[in-house]
Amino acid sequence: MIHSLSLSDVLADHARSRPQVTAVVDGAVRLTYPELDERVTRLACALSARGVAGGDRVVWLGQNAHAVLELLLACSRLGAVFCPANWRQSEDELRFVLTDLRPAAVIWQPSDTTTSLHASDAATTWVQAGTEYQELVASGERTEFAPVGDDEPTLALYTAAFDGRPNAALLSSAALIAHATTLLVVRQMEPGFTFLNNGPLFHVGTMMFCLATLQIGGTNVFTPAFDAEEVCRLIEAEKVTQAFLFGQMIDAVAKANESGKYDLSSLRFVSHSPEWDDMITIDDSPWCRSKMGGYGQTEVGGMLTFLGLAQGGSGFAGRPSPLVQVRILGPDGTEVPAGEVGEICARGKTLFSGYFARPDLNTAKSTHGWHHTGDLGRREPDGTITFIGPKLRMIKSGAENIYPAEVERALKSHPAVADAAVIGTPDPTWHQTVKAIVALEPDATTTETDLIDHVTTLLASYKKPRKIAFVDAIPKRGFTPDYDTLDTTHGGGNYPGS
Amino acid sequence: MIHSLSLSDVLADHARSRPQVTAVVDGAVRLTYPELDERVTRLACALSARGVAGGDRVVWLGQNAHAVLELLLACSRLGAVFCPANWRQSEDELRFVLTDLRPAAVIWQPSDTTTSLHASDAATTWVQAGTEYQELVASGERTEFAPVGDDEPTLALYTAAFDGRPNAALLSSAALIAHATTLLVVRQMEPGFTFLNNGPLFHVGTMMFCLATLQIGGTNVFTPAFDAEEVCRLIEAEKVTQAFLFGQMIDAVAKANESGKYDLSSLRFVSHSPEWDDMITIDDSPWCRSKMGGYGQTEVGGMLTFLGLAQGGSGFAGRPSPLVQVRILGPDGTEVPAGEVGEICARGKTLFSGYFARPDLNTAKSTHGWHHTGDLGRREPDGTITFIGPKLRMIKSGAENIYPAEVERALKSHPAVADAAVIGTPDPTWHQTVKAIVALEPDATTTETDLIDHVTTLLASYKKPRKIAFVDAIPKRGFTPDYDTLDTTHGGGNYPGS
Numbered sequence: 001m002i003h004s005l006s007l008s009d010v011l012a013d014h015a016r017s018r019p020q021v022t023a024v025v026d027g028a029v030r031l032t033y034p035e036l037d038e039r040v041t042r043l044a045c046a047l048s049a050r051g052v053a054g055g056d057r058v059v060w061l062g063q064n065a066h067a068v069l070e071l072l073l074a075c076s077r078l079g080a081v082f083c084p085a086n087w088r089q090s091e092d093e094l095r096f097v098l099t100d101l102r103p104a105a106v107i108w109q110p111s112d113t114t115t116s117l118h119a120s121d122a123a124t125t126w127v128q129a130g131t132e133y134q135e136l137v138a139s140g141e142r143t144e145f146a147p148v149g150d151d152e153p154t155l156a157l158y159t160a161a162f163d164g165r166p167n168a169a170l171l172s173s174a175a176l177i178a179h180a181t182t183l184l185v186v187r188q189m190e191p192g193f194t195f196l197n198n199g200p201l202f203h204v205g206t207m208m209f210c211l212a213t214l215q216i217g218g219t220n221v222f223t224p225a226f227d228a229e230e231v232c233r234l235i236e237a238e239k240v241t242q243a244f245l246f247g248q249m250i251d252a253v254a255k256a257n258e259s260g261k262y263d264l265s266s267l268r269f270v271s272h273s274p275e276w277d278d279m280i281t282i283d284d285s286p287w288c289r290s291k292m293g294g295y296g297q298t299e300v301g302g303m304l305t306f307l308g309l310a311q312g313g314s315g316f317a318g319r320p321s322p323l324v325q326v327r328i329l330g331p332d333g334t335e336v337p338a339g340e341v342g343e344i345c346a347r348g349k350t351l352f353s354g355y356f357a358r359p360d361l362n363t364a365k366s367t368h369g370w371h372h373t374g375d376l377g378r379r380e381p382d383g384t385i386t387f388i389g390p391k392l393r394m395i396k397s398g399a400e401n402i403y404p405a406e407v408e409r410a411l412k413s414h415p416a417v418a419d420a421a422v423i424g425t426p427d428p429t430w431h432q433t434v435k436a437i438v439a440l441e442p443d444a445t446t447t448e449t450d451l452i453d454h455v456t457t458l459l460a461s462y463k464k465p466r467k468i469a470f471v472d473a474i475p476k477r478g479f480t481p482d483y484d485t486l487d488t489t490h491g492g493g494n495y496p497g498s
Numbered sequence: 499m500i501h502s503l504s505l506s507d508v509l510a511d512h513a514r515s516r517p518q519v520t521a522v523v524d525g526a527v528r529l530t531y532p533e534l535d536e537r538v539t540r541l542a543c544a545l546s547a548r549g550v551a552g553g554d555r556v557v558w559l560g561q562n563a564h565a566v567l568e569l570l571l572a573c574s575r576l577g578a579v580f581c582p583a584n585w586r587q588s589e590d591e592l593r594f595v596l597t598d599l600r601p602a603a604v605i606w607q608p609s610d611t612t613t614s615l616h617a618s619d620a621a622t623t624w625v626q627a628g629t630e631y632q633e634l635v636a637s638g639e640r641t642e643f644a645p646v647g648d649d650e651p652t653l654a655l656y657t658a659a660f661d662g663r664p665n666a667a668l669l670s671s672a673a674l675i676a677h678a679t680t681l682l683v684v685r686q687m688e689p690g691f692t693f694l695n696n697g698p699l700f701h702v703g704t705m706m707f708c709l710a711t712l713q714i715g716g717t718n719v720f721t722p723a724f725d726a727e728e729v730c731r732l733i734e735a736e737k738v739t740q741a742f743l744f745g746q747m748i749d750a751v752a753k754a755n756e757s758g759k760y761d762l763s764s765l766r767f768v769s770h771s772p773e774w775d776d777m778i779t780i781d782d783s784p785w786c787r788s789k790m791g792g793y794g795q796t797e798v799g800g801m802l803t804f805l806g807l808a809q810g811g812s813g814f815a816g817r818p819s820p821l822v823q824v825r826i827l828g829p830d831g832t833e834v835p836a837g838e839v840g841e842i843c844a845r846g847k848t849l850f851s852g853y854f855a856r857p858d859l860n861t862a863k864s865t866h867g868w869h870h871t872g873d874l875g876r877r878e879p880d881g882t883i884t885f886i887g888p889k890l891r892m893i894k895s896g897a898e899n900i901y902p903a904e905v906e907r908a909l910k911s912h913p914a915v916a917d918a919a920v921i922g923t924p925d926p927t928w929h930q931t932v933k934a935i936v937a938l939e940p941d942a943t944t945t946e947t948d949l950i951d952h953v954t955t956l957l958a959s960y961k962k963p964r965k966i967a968f969v970d971a972i973p974k975r976g977f978t979p980d981y982d983t984l985d986t987t988h989g990g991g992n993y994p995g996s
Contacts, residue, residue: 001867003649003672005821005846013823016836017881147867151501174501177847181820185682185714190784191809191817215820216683217807286688309715311689319689322679322713323503325511338514348503349675369499369645383515 004150006173008077010215011037018191018217025238026066026222033217036070042140043074049140050105050125054079054148057101057156057356061085061094061117062109062129063224068201069210070137071107072155076173079148080104081356083156083168084202091116097158098124101168101356107133150174153353157204159298160374167355169298176211178349179301182321183212186306187242188285193218194266196234198226199244206244208302228256232264239266246292250276294318295387297373299365301350304373305385315384317377324348328379333368336379341388341401344377345370376403393483395424396431396496400462404483407465410458411436414451416444419474421481422465423492432494436465437486439473502648504671506575508713509535516689516715523736524564524720531715534568540638541572547638548603548623552577552646555599555654555854559583559592559615560607560627561722566699567708568635569605570653574671577646578602579854581654581666582700589614595656596622599666599854605631648672651851655702657796658872665853667796674709676847677799680819681710684806685740686783691716692764694732696724697742704742706800726754730762737764744790748774792816793885795871797863799848802871803883813882815875822846826877831866834877839886839899842875843868874901891981893922894929894994898960902981905963908956909934912949914942917972919979920963921990930992934963935984937971 014023015037023036031039052058058075060068060083068084075082085097091113098106098117105125108114118126127136148154153170160166183189195213197220199206213220221238223230231243231253245253254276257264268283270291282288286308293307295317304326307318320326327335328342336342351371354362365372376388389405396402404422411420419439424432438451448468455464469490475482487493512521513535521534529537550556556573558566558581566582573580583595589611596604596615603623606612616624625634646652651668658664681687693711695718697704711718719736721728729741729751743751752774755762766781768789780786784806791805793815802824805816818824825833826840834840849869852860863870874886887903894900902920909918917937922930936949946966953962967988973980985991 002845002849002864002869003847005823009823009845010820013818016877017817017824017883019879019881177821181679181683184820185679185687188686189683191807217817309689319515319715320511322508322682323675325503325507326515347500347507349501351500366500371500379514381517383517385515 001147001149004147005177006076006148006150006152007073007154007176007211007214008040008145008148008173009150010177011040011073014214014217021191021217022219023214024066024069024220024222029066031066036073038142039137040070040073040077041142041145043070043137044077044140044145045143046136046140047074047080047105048078050136052078052080052104052125054152056080056104057083059083059085059098059101059103059106060108061087061106061114063087064197064201064206064222065129065224066220066222067107067129067133068222069214069220076148076154077145079152081153081156081170083158084207086158086200086202087111087114088200089113096165097168100165101156148173150177151353153356155207156356157202157207157298167358167361170353170356171298171301172353175301175350175352177215178323179208179303179321180212180215182303182306182323182350183208183287184216185322186285186303186308187212187287189213189216189218191217192241194221194238194241195219196221196223196231196238196240196243198223198231198234200225204296204298204302209242209244228252232257232262235264235267236262241266241268243267243269245269254279290318295344295375295377295385297375299352299371299373300324300346300348301352304344304346304350310384313380313382313384315378315380315382315386317385317387319384321348321350323350326385327370328377328385329368329370329372333370338379338381338383341376341378341403343391344373344375344385344387346373347371392495394496395422395434396494397424397427397433397462398430402434402463406459407434407436407455407463408481410455410463411438411451411465413458414446414454416440416446417451418442418444421474421483421486423483423486423490424495425467425491426494431496433466434464435490435492436468437471437474437481437490438468439471499645499647502645503675504574504646504648504650505571505652505674505709505712506538506643506646506671507648508675509538509571512712512715519689519715520717521712522564522567522718522720527564529564534571536640537635538568538571538575539640539643541568541635542575542638542643543641544634544638545572545578545603546576548634550576550578550602550623552650554578554602555581557581557583557596557599557601557604558606559585559604559612561585562695562699562704562720563627563722564718564720565605565627565631566720567712567718574646574652575643577650577652579651579654579668581656582705584656584698584700585609585612586698587611594663595666598663599654646671648675649851651854653705654854655700655705655796665856665859668851668854669796669799670851673799673848673850675713676821677706677801677819678710678713680801680804680821680848681706681785682714683820684783684801684804685710685785687711687714687716689715690739692719692736692739693717694719694721694729694736694738694741696721696729696732698723702794702796702800707740707742726750730755730760733762733765734760739764739766741765741767743767752777788816793842793873793875793883795873797850797869797871798822798844798846799850802842802844802848808882811878811880811882813876813878813880813884815883815885817882819846819848821848824883825868826875826883827866827868827870831868836877836879836881839874839876839901841889842871842873842883842885844871845869888981890993892994893920893932894992895922895925895931895960896928900932900961904957905932905934905953905961906979908953908961909936909949909963911956912944912952914938914944915949916940916942919972919981919984921981921984921988922993923965923989924992929994931964932962933988933990934966935969935972935988936966937969
């Protein structure tokens with residue numbers, strides 16, 4: 001065990017090295033590292049007393065709270081696997097998660113969906129967040145736990161559906177700590193870093209910064225969900241260094257602080273708009289300087305490549321994280337030459353340990369000794385990586401491969417276009433034809449012919465859309481178009497990868 | 499192998515991600531990452547053809563050169579162990595290294611010692627640096643090597659003698675890469691970093707920055723040994739970001755550039771003297787800001803704690819690296835309370851894999867599941883660590899433990915004292931008594947009584963030296979007093995730890 005370092009170990013060390021540092025803030029709750037360490041030991045002990053053993057799953061059904069971090073650390077201490085489920089999902093979707101994971105314990109916040117799930121599940125231990133959870137922690141004793149190897153899975157995050165159902169990516173302490181460390185490098189995080197967890201902790205984007213903040217011995221501030229005014233208040237009150245903010249969220253925060261009521265100068269973050277830049281401190285780390293660009297997925301622990309490591313290369317996903325290897329592989333597992341499209345594949349310290357209970361999928365995704373991301377990419381001649389799009393969304397027209405993201409970028413470069421998504425529709429002669437769904441800027445006008453001509457000036461003719469549907473807004477799943485919905489609505493299908 | 503990342507893998511990835519970046523500069527030699535990658539493959543292949551197999555040792559007997567990095571990377575590719583030996587040692591000392599390691603190949607630069615060793619060893623493959631080495635590289639083919647697990651030892655560095663002979667600390671790729679990554683964090687290294695290897699590569703201090711520079715895809719510049727004028731020339735010519743410079747070396751470089759002949763502004767380094775600060779760019783990373791302070795040893799991969807992570811705590815070794823755990827343990831393996839002295843013990847990702855061919859020592863050093871550094875330390879109430887001194891050098895006087903470093907610091911705070919070392923001499927009544935060896939500042943005068951009084955104003959009376967010997971200079975081993983020589987010369991002995 002001399003080389004092992006689990007999340008539980010990181011906490012145990014901070015409890016000694018940083019006895020006065022505030023580890024978590026959540027409403028009226030403030031815990032130093034020794035206090036958090038003691039609560040995590042008690043919680044691990046209490047869960048163990050309720051029958052949670054090594055390898056068992058523990059599920060959180062609720063919004064962001066410091067309990068999420070406590071449960072993850074207690075599971076690490078016990079050797080169990082923690083899953084913060086997406087509480088925004090429907091009752092059926094959450095029921096699938098519970099059926100899939102078969103958890104030994106569920107900690108839940110009451111809502112229409114969770115109350116109904118709770119009522120129909122008598123077999124599992126359910127602990128309600130709030131008083132019942134606090135009593136659980138208090139019931140635990142201060143015992144010593146034998147160290148758990150850092151290659152054991154400790155976090156499960158549900159991610160993309162490959163066969164019609166979502167899959168729980170398992171991440172070990174070693175992978176989570178390695179990824180956290182790459183963020184320390186690229187974001188140049190130091191002790192004293194304070195992160196506001198305002199994005200959902202069931203997504204890797206927020207979780208990875210929560211864990212990097214833990215890793216460097218900083219302070220994690222929790223808020224149930226995004227609220228622009230509350231974000232302003234917490235940034236000022238807790239002297240927050242960074243929050244989980246993008247595009248429209250930044251606009252909303254800037255608007256909430258239009259009057260300058262809150263002092264947001266502790267935030268060291270990306271440049272965005274003149275109003276925003278006046279409120280905060282622009283940070284010069286590679287992460288912020290490059291506007292947080294890169295390529296990633298839950299299965300690689302978060303980010304696989306960083307634009308901040310690119311030094312001006314042409315591939316807009318940048319260069320690989322210092323703790324991974326990346327190869328662009330063809331279907332036979334051999335590397336494709338620079339400039340050609342293949343599947344983005346990876347090895348390294350930040351990678352996941354497979355999906356929970358998906359042996360066949362795990363074998364398929366790790367063929368040829370590399371993790372296959374399911375995404376297409378290209379190595380540019382300068383060595384940087386371009387992300388092309390999901391492999392399953394590649395369009396086949398005649399003998400040609402067409403990548404939606406490339407056509408979407410061409411469409412979005414037209415001044416009248418606010419957003420665009422590209423799908424393939426079945427075609428008896430050509431297998432598929434390209435169809436674009438476009439949302440225009442307010443008050444802008446253009447025609448189908450005009451947009452197709454615009455794409456033709458930028459891309460090879462075979463890539464141009466044959467048809468364009470105009471809509472008010474593109475449906476989204478996170479930051480990417482919801483292609484399943486678009487296919488259903490606009491007649492997509494016949495994808496070669498599916 | 500999906501989670502493995504060896505030094506060889508790092509190089510292979512840079513060859514793809516950074517095809518135009520200069521990896522090494524050594525005199526007229528300049529190699530890009532793809533060129534270095536190809537040479538390393540050929541070298542690995544050529545060594546394999548000469549009979550070097552997985553686990554075998556390869557020794558370098560010579561000054562700094564890019565061949566040192568090439569040999570390390572080729573050994574990583576092969577699964578062999580590379581040892582850059584200390585070429586400054588005597589013929590007998592080097593003969594011990596060869597007898598101890600039983601290398602499969604020795605690459606050597608001719609000198610009085612190495613020529614004699616070469617003449618007396620017909621059994622091993624000896625390859626002379628220069629033409630013969632270049633022919634060796636050229637003789638190798640471009641073959642694919644099966645990946646080697648990153649937990650295999652790949653570097654051997656000789657370090658402290660515990661039983662009268664030095665021991666080769668074995669470091670795996672995983673440990674070396676983890677340590678390099680902690681330097682990326684604490685030194686805030688980015689792509690474009692250029693490191694001047696002017697310190698000896700057989701010591702971890704220079705090697706660790708060489709490997710961190712490799713890790714981030716920067717440029718390693720090699721120079722045979724420290725020469726102040728040549729250091730100036732290389733900093734300007736290669737726009738060096740950092741060199742291996744301390745105290746008097748910095749003074750020498752500043753003096754060599756007194757006229758301002760060289761532009762040293764590319765150097766981003768520690769503040770030192772007004773002249774120096776005017777020549778360079780002061781760096782604000784935690785590493786430089788804290789004057790590169792901390793505690794380390796070869797066995798932990800370099801640094802275990804960093805002053806740059808301390809945020810003003812009182813322990814002058816700072817706080818642990820983000821990838822390790824530190825405990826201060828008593829002789830029974832239990833943790834001693836904050837404020838009390840115990841042995842500094844560690845676990846984590848940067849730790850070594852034991853000493854080569856020292857099974858008993860390895861068992862002793864890893865008792866209770868922790869690596870025992872052999873150094874005494876104290877956890878301060880604020881959580882920071884104070885390094886007290888080597889356990890074997892603890893002095894026992896009556897019932898009291900006396901730590902030489904503490905008495906030395908007290909002596910050195912006297913304005914007349916340039917340097918000081920403290921030993922224990924055998925005493926029939928008290929077991930040992932404290933004796934100080936002191937070198938005075940030029941033209942300074944003081945007396946034994948004056949210095950003893952000075953110590954008494956700072957420390958408990960039982961710690962004060964009973965005798966003081968005045969010398970011109972304290973003999974050194976690296977940066978620390980050569981206590982073995984001092985004991986022999988000044989009558990030391992009877993140490994309780996020995």
